[in-house]
Amino acid sequence: MAESRSSSASRHETRERIVEVAARLLQEQGPDAVTTRAVARAAGMQAPTIYRFFEDKDALLDAVAEHVFATYVAGKALVEQEDDPVVDLHAGWDMHIDFALTNPAVFAMLADPRRGTASPAAAAGLRVLRERVRRVAAAGRLRVGERRAVELIHAAGTGAALALLSVPPQQRDLGLAEAMYEAVAHAVLTDGPALSARDTTRAALRAAAPELPMLTDAERALLSEWLRRPDEDSIDTADPPRPG
Incomplete structure (x- = not known):
């Protein structure tokens, strides 16, 4: 049993080494540099070893993209949230553009719908x-x-990043992304003032209503409709004019 665990750990470590070496080649020299021969040489192993883990170059590139982007996403998710969800949303946008410009080869692969x-x-x-938008x-x-x-x-965000990557770095107008x-x-945000505690609660319920599992479709629709109605105290309740 111990030998089995050791073998599994060793196999995992070998795969991780292959992916890390390929990721470095991809970042430094581009996708054309990520050949099984080049990766094997840089990792200090024989080329056939690569095929024990990856069917072909495309499979290896997919694994590299997963590795690089998963590392980025993990860091992105751990960034402390701002008190203002709109500020937090803007920070997420900036990180997305920064990732694309820092990892152009990986971003281009992930922007390909087939991958x-x-x-x-x-x-x-x-x-x-989605979580950032939910807070907003x-x-x-x-x-x-x-x-x-x-x-x-x-x-x-994808369009802005690809537009920037389509021109040489020295010619990029970084103001385009902003x-x-x-x-x-x-297009998506309101310019309204800060909400009261009651309005914030109503907005939170409105955002959560479509996914509440304990409600039927009819109940969710009814709740959403109720939450969209104006408060009674917001309706003009002035006394009607007296006759005569």
Whole structure:
């Protein structure tokens, strides 16, 4: 049993070494440099060893993308949240752009729908974004539905990053990403004042209502409708004019 655990640990360590070496080659020299021969040479092993873990170069590149992006997502999720969820959302955008510019090869692979849609790491990144948007919704600062907000922010962030990566570093206008954020923020965020405690509670319930598992569809719809109604004390209750 001990030998089995030792063998499993050794296999895991070998795989991790291959992925780390390939990630370094990818970052320093680009995807064309990540060949089984080059990775094996840099890792100090024979090329056939690579095929014990990865079917082909594409499989190895997928593993590298997972490794690099998962490390980034883990750090992104651990960043301390700001008291203001809108500030937190903006910080997440900045980190997304920074990752793309720091890891262009990996970002390009993850932006490819054929890779990114099946990537657990990319899915984890979207979960972080959804959580940030959920906080904004709970604060009553969301102009559109949560799903639409997530899709707009994700699309805008990916587009801004790819646009910056399409030109040489010395010619990049980094203000493009900030201008894009301002545009999408205008589309999804309200400019309203800070909410009262009661309004914040209503907004939080409104954000959570679609996913409350204990409610039926009809009950969720009824709750959402009720939460959208104006408060009674916000309606003009002035005495009607007296006859005559």
